[in-house]
Amino acid sequence: MTYEIEMYTTDPCPFCIAAKNLLKKRGLEWKEYLVFGGSKEWEEMIARTNGKTVPQIIINGEVIGGYPELTTIDKEGKLSELNK
Ligand SMILES: N[C@@H](CCC(=O)N[C@@H](CS)C(=O)NCC(=O)O)C(=O)O
Structure with missing residues (x-):
């Protein structure tokens, strides 16, 4: 893996599930x-x-925030870039 994504979650947590689904999709x-x-x-x-x-x-050591912020960087194409 050339990138590192860390996520703090609780269970249950709809926003955590949404974030994980987006990462899976990418x-x-x-x-x-x-x-x-x-x-x-x-x-x-x-x-x-x-x-x-x-x-x-x-x-990669940078605090992104929560699910809304994750969708923002996704729209900027930054999640797809991590896999390259
Ligand atoms: N906009 C938020 C939503 C986060 C959110 O509301 N998470 C809930 C769990 S799904 C939470 O932490 N609730 C407890 C609280 O607000 O203190 C995000 O950053 O994803």
Whole structure:
């Protein structure tokens, strides 16, 4: 893999499912961290992304945001480029 996608998620979480479906559609893989309020991973997510909702998506070390931001970079063609 020439790229790294990290995603903080909870279960259930419709926006997380939507984000994962979009990545799947683009043929991309990701590393997923399931977080629970107050857990070590939850604190890590806030420290890394400054976000308190899920999903929080990080691509190649850059904090992207959540599902709306993922769709924005998809429309810019940036997700397809990751697979090249
Ligand atoms: N626009 C958001 C929606 C995120 C969102 O509302 N996620 C829900 C779970 S699907 C959540 O974190 N709810 C808890 C909260 O808002 O504190 C995104 O970044 O994808």
